[in-house]
Amino acid sequence: MLKxxxxxxxxxxxxxxLALSMxxxxxxxxxxxxxxxxxxxxAIPKSRLSWAIWLTALGYLVMIGYDILGFSYINRSxxxxxxxxxxxxxxxxSNTIGFALLTGSAIRYRFYASWGVSAVAIAQVIAFxxxxxxxxxxxxxxxxxxxNPLKIPTQLHLPFATVHPIGVIFLLLVAGYLLGSIxxxxxxxxxxxxxxxxxxxxxxIQIAISGLDWILAAAILYAVLPSNIxxxxxxxxxxYLLAMFAGVVSNVPGGLGVFETIILLILSSQIxxxxxxxSMLAYRGVxxxxxxxxxxxxxxxxEIRFRTRNFKNINKL
Numbered sequence: 001m002l003k004x005x006x007x008x009x010x011x012x013x014x015x016x017x018l019a020l021s022m023x024x025x026x027x028x029x030x031x032x033x034x035x036x037x038x039x040x041x042x043a044i045p046k047s048r049l050s051w052a053i054w055l056t057a058l059g060y061l062v063m064i065g066y067d068i069l070g071f072s073y074i075n076r077s078x079x080x081x082x083x084x085x086x087x088x089x090x091x092x093x094s095n096t097i098g099f100a101l102l103t104g105s106a107i108r109y110r111f112y113a114s115w116g117v118s119a120v121a122i123a124q125v126i127a128f129x130x131x132x133x134x135x136x137x138x139x140x141x142x143x144x145x146x147x148n149p150l151k152i153p154t155q156l157h158l159p160f161a162t163v164h165p166i167g168v169i170f171l172l173l174v175a176g177y178l179l180g181s182i183x184x185x186x187x188x189x190x191x192x193x194x195x196x197x198x199x200x201x202x203x204x205i206q207i208a209i210s211g212l213d214w215i216l217a218a219a220i221l222y223a224v225l226p227s228n229i230x231x232x233x234x235x236x237x238x239x240y241l242l243a244m245f246a247g248v249v250s251n252v253p254g255g256l257g258v259f260e261t262i263i264l265l266i267l268s269s270q271i272x273x274x275x276x277x278x279s280m281l282a283y284r285g286v287x288x289x290x291x292x293x294x295x296x297x298x299x300x301x302x303e304i305r306f307r308t309r310n311f312k313n314i315n316k317l
Contacts, residue, residue: 041278041279041281041282042278043226043278044224044278044279044282045227048223048224048227049224049282049286051223052220052223052224052282052283052286052287053286053290055216055219055220055223056220056286056287056290056291058216059213059216059217059220059287060088060091060092060291062209062212062213062216063087063088063091063213064083064084064087064088065205065209066087066091066128066129066132066133066209066210067083067086067087067108067125067129068080068083068087069128069132069202069205069206069209070124070125070126070128070129070132071083071125072202073124073125073128073198073202074121074124074125074128076117076121078112078115078117082111082115085111085298085302086107086108086111086112088291088295088298089107089111089295089298089299090103090104090105090107090108090111091104091291092291092292092294092295093107093292093295095287095288095291095292096288096289096291096292097292104126105126107299108122108125108126109122111302112125128198131206132206132209132210133210133213134210135174135177135206135207135210136206136207136208136209136210136211136212136213136214137170137210137214137241137244137245138170138171138173138174139170139171139174139207139210139211140211140214140215140237140241141163141166141167141170141214141238141241141242141245142167142168142169142170142171142173142174143167143171144167144234144237144238144241145163145164145166145167145168145170145238145241146164146167146168146171148234148235148238149162149163149164149167150162150163150235150238150239150242150266152242153262153265153266163238163242174207177197177203178200178203178204180197181197181198181199181200181202181203182200184197185197214241214244215237217240217244217287218233218236218237218240218241219233220283220286220287221236221240221279221280221283221287222236222237222240224279224282224283224286225271225276225279226271226275226279228271229267229270229271230270231267231270239262239263239266239267240263242262243258243259243260243261243262243263243266244259246258246259246262247259247262259280260277260280263276263280264276264277
């Protein structure tokens, strides 16, 4: 009953944020025609779109490292081709649809279980990958928020005027994790579940892989922003991380609306809202929907081959 209430609250919270974000975006765009957004989208140079596609390919290649490192953490081996296929499909679905525990995790269970990996081992890999995702965010955002503490839009009604305190909290969490990997060798029992810190080397690789993932994701959107914007990549990276953090926490699929709202609020003083929305449509198309299209095709091919193989095995009996 309690879990059901928590799920309902999470869903209601996400829908509320989505509604609030849609209102904020509509408010920003009330003076623009939808043609302005389409024209801004069409104005993006093909060379920049090409860069965005290549960076997306590199980003999803980096994401494979989450699962490879996860198998190393649990001292279990599996063919890298199988890990790469599973990681790409699960990442493409969870990034776009959201609710990673219901999408990416289900795909990982489907694939890894068919290759003989135990349910316990799969759960450990999933938990490790999800934790690594956040660890890189905390490390990169923590450093940036301390070096360049950008102002938080007042419309967000957060208790901080800048991201500086958030950066301190993030880095303290990362430091605590690294210290735990050095000094805590015995497993910890958290809510009845056993947690074991990886060794220090794996912890550093976690931060490197996830940090690079976030850096590349921000670079994709930066590549398709209007070229006349006077904003360095490092400045934009801080804005991106703040917006993406809010989007991921919201539980709204792909952070839709929440992410755009924060980007709009911060950048609308430099370029038009229509131009920003045009760039973000291109970003979502390249980084979310294009990989999802490829992943859907790969998933379909795998399922057809899996069912055909099972059908042949049944006929042999």
